[in-house]
Amino acid sequence: MKTIIIAYASMSGNTEKMADYIAEGIREEGYEVELKSSLRTSVKDLLKYEGILLGAYSWGGVPDEFIGLYNELAEVDLNGKKAAAFGSGDSKYRNHFGIAVNLINEKLQERGAEVILEGLKMNLAPEGNDIERCKDFGRQFVKKLNQEKQAEKSL
Numbered sequence: 001m002k003t004i005i006i007a008y009a010s011m012s013g014n015t016e017k018m019a020d021y022i023a024e025g026i027r028e029e030g031y032e033v034e035l036k037s038s039l040r041t042s043v044k045d046l047l048k049y050e051g052i053l054l055g056a057y058s059w060g061g062v063p064d065e066f067i068g069l070y071n072e073l074a075e076v077d078l079n080g081k082k083a084a085a086f087g088s089g090d091s092k093y094r095n096h097f098g099i100a101v102n103l104i105n106e107k108l109q110e111r112g113a114e115v116i117l118e119g120l121k122m123n124l125a126p127e128g129n130d131i132e133r134c135k136d137f138g139r140q141f142v143k144k145l146n147q148e149k150q151a152e153k154s155l
């Protein structure tokens with residue numbers, strides 16, 4: 001089984017930058033990661049991976065570029081998968097800041113995935129400290145994935 005996939009939607013490049021930095025963090029931990037546009041990803045692709053990272057910017061809710069994949073999630077059982085969500089938003093949307101991240105997380109849980117990290121939301125493009133936060137999200141995802149695997153083995 002392949003290890004980690006990042007499937008993301010990004011219209012103006014902010015979420016894509018997050019995805020690239022997260023991938024850097026994952027690779028630093030010695031893991032391979034496949035980066036794919038959500039438009040070119042089907043749920044069947046996701047099932048080939050142990051760890052699933054889904055990223056989307058917010059557009060009132062889940063953006064059009066991500067909605068196909070989001071709707072397809074309703075058809076699969078993600079039990080045993082480890083997952084997390086991330087995405088860029090704009091803090092001026094206040095209560096709806098990064099709303100797509102919340103919706104994706106809810107969907108992942110509803111389908112039985114174990115969400116092993118709190119969703120990562122960023123205001124517009126990752127800059128300064130945010131870059132490190134993205135890389136760390138990738139590193140932490142690998143660490144948690146390993147911890148969960150160890151815990152399952154010892155059961």
Ligand SMILES: Cc1cc2nc3c(=O)[nH]c(=O)nc-3n(C[C@H](O)[C@H](O)[C@H](O)COP(=O)(O)O)c2cc1C
Pocket residue numbers: 009010011012013014015016057058059060061088089090091093096097098099123124125
């Ligand atoms: C019509 C419209 C609706 C938006 N809705 C939201 C929203 O509900 N919540 C939010 O946090 N950001 C919202 N945004 C801001 C985008 O999510 C933000 O610009 C983001 O950085 C875009 O990411 P991307 O570069 O990956 O496409 C909206 C932007 C537009 C133009």
